[in-house]
Amino acid sequence: MAELEKIETISKKPELSRDDILFLLSLDDPEDIRYLGGLAYAVKKKYVGNKAYLRGLIEFSNICLKDCLYCGIRRSNNSLERFLMSRQEIIDAAEFACKNRYGSVVLQSGERTDGTFTDFVCGIVKDIKSATDGKLGITLSCGEQSKETYRRFFEAGAHRYLLRIEASDRDLYYKLHPPDRHHDFDTRLSCLEWLKEIGFQVGTGVMVGLPFQTISNLANDLMFIKKIDADMIGLGPYIEHSQTPLYEFRQQLMPRQDRLFLTLKMIAVLRIMMKDINIASATALQAIDGFGRERALKFGANIIMPSLTPGKHRKDYLLYEDKPCIEENRDECKDCLEIRIKMAGDETGYEAWGDSLHFINRNHKNQTYV
Ligand code: 5AD
Secondary structure, X not given: OOOHHHXXXXXXXXXXXXXXXXXXXXXXXXXXXXXXXXXXXXXHXXXXXXXXXXXXXXXXXXXXXXXXXXXXXXXOOOOOOXXXXXXXXXXXXXXXXXXXXXXXXXXXXXXXXXXXXXXXXXXXXXXXXXXXXXXXXXXXXXXXXXXXXXXXXXXXXXXXXXXXXEOOOHHHXXXXXXXXXXXXXXXXXXXXXHHHHHOOEXXXXXXXXXXXXXXXXHHHHHHHHHHOOOOEEEEEEOOOOOOOHHHHHHHHOOOHHHHHHHHHHHHHHHHXXXXXXXXXXXXXXHHHOOOHHHHHXXXXXXXXXOEOOOHHHHOOOOOOOOOOOOOOOXXXXXXXXXXXXXXXXXXXXXOOOOOOHHHHHHHOOOOOOO
């Protein structure tokens, strides 16, 4: 039965209660879900506008210390070739971003904590800044590091950092990660705090539709995101990967289509709860539905991350199976995206960093950003 009035009333509340969140996440009538999406889209338009900002995603290395039970590039997966892109390949990708008026890049990799890696990342950040006259905003997504390393990344010129909590419930976290020193829930929480203290715009997020995960966990995830006052969010559906231990539990998963709708509801509720944050439309959405990312824009997301990873490495960076566009090159991605954003009714935010207004509103009310 349609619950439009109740949905609207909740969406206007200054603070959503846990029950409100549970109610919205449990909607299953397509008309109700569409209505929720429309309200979230209106909030997005009012508070952050209808520009979708681009972050060219450079997945520069799949070498990883970690053994996360869901992830295709986990340390124990021997069925892929490990790579580290050369400095020149990375700069080329960043220059492509600049030439095509993407305002920012995201440098993402598996997790390494050795000094050679830290030096490499700092060097790359500085090189990209100088090769593009400081025009490109740089987001890093290189996992858990020491506070000192985060500080070095920041001083090198990166100003945003993505570190998904993956699951904010401690018990669930340990069902998804092996219990050793590389996978400590408290360390992950500390990392998020350090990033914030250092001055990064901090992004986090969770996977949606994981085995063992309940709606109640997801409601708590949204409250966690609000509590830590994140600036940016990446929420995507969990997609099983046959070379990972979690694959064993695939019979317990909800159908992929339901994971897609649950992710869209999570995005919409979050937009209503945190009006001026940046929310990325996860590529994993597109693995389920060819128009998944555009649908997310209609449910309140405002960031798109087109891949700039060279074609030859894409098959070795499959965090999950059925990852879209692994046969494509970056020119094709660029052309396809502009059309898709327009189809969603949005504009593309070219040549702008598209920083999180939430961060700006909190920290630098009088400062102007590019
Ligand atoms: N399905 C969906 N997302 C995944 N990630 C890793 N493995 C999977 C998977 N099997 C996500 C994690 C990580 C991000 C880079 O990719 O949330 O933080």
